[in-house]
Amino acid sequence: MEISEEHIFLNIYVINKKDALKKIAEFAETAGVVTSKKAYYKGLLQREKEVTTGFGNGFSIPHAKLKEVVKPAIFIVKFTNGIDWKALDRQQVNVAIALAIPERDAEVEHLKLLSQISRRLMHDDFCDQLMRSTTKQEIIDLFKTV
Template sequence: MDIWEVLNVKNIKLNMSAKSKEEAIEELTDLLVQDGAVINKDEFIRDVWLREEQGSTGFENHIAIPHGKSSGVAHTALAIGRTQHDIPWETMDGSDVRCIILFAVRLADQNTTHIRLLSHVSGSLADEDIIAKLLVETHPQRIIELLNSEAEDQTV
């Protein structure tokens, strides 16, 4: 599955008002509800928190990748947000979070599709240049291109 298939500019918010992990997940979930990817917000958010309980989804370099595999998801999608405030989040390097990549995964995609998407995004986040651009890029379309170019590099 290609990044273009699960991420569109409507699901990227570069000026989030969230000041906490809870607010960030709620704000990004609202984008996915508006887009029709999430059809049961409460159920999806519950599943995101169940996943968080298994271990933090904080990455490093100010990035978090929370995700929920849920029957509240109509079609697998991503939402990306950047906050105006550092958000406390358990991360691998102890950094606060400024960029959140929320995965909404429908149950039918919970194995191969989810793993492939996570692999593509993690591959992108392994590149410090991409992370630096992700934290400052002002055009949502360019963020999609950043993540997609890395995904294409991995399949070559």
């Protein structure tokens, strides 16, 4: 799984989960990953209505599978403040690892990426290092080593 420096956002202030999802959608449109930030935002919001993507330990994995997604991508967003994400462990979210999946690649790509990220987030060392990271390069290196 390759993480692009252009898909990493540090020190992002948002008010709540909806605001966080809007920011992620804006980042995705600016990066040319989606053709419509509105459609991606709606997809992320719809997924949250089904069940929270708050993974626990301060992480969330918001994701959407849409025809408006041009290419699969992962975005890492570190917030300046904790967000009430309705996470399973009731902890606030400090880092979102967002996925944008093209509808045509949905099942295989979606499950593959979710599985890879979920496995990494089960390792305390990985989580601690990601939480402590302060540069984009540290995050890129972390995803390369695990």
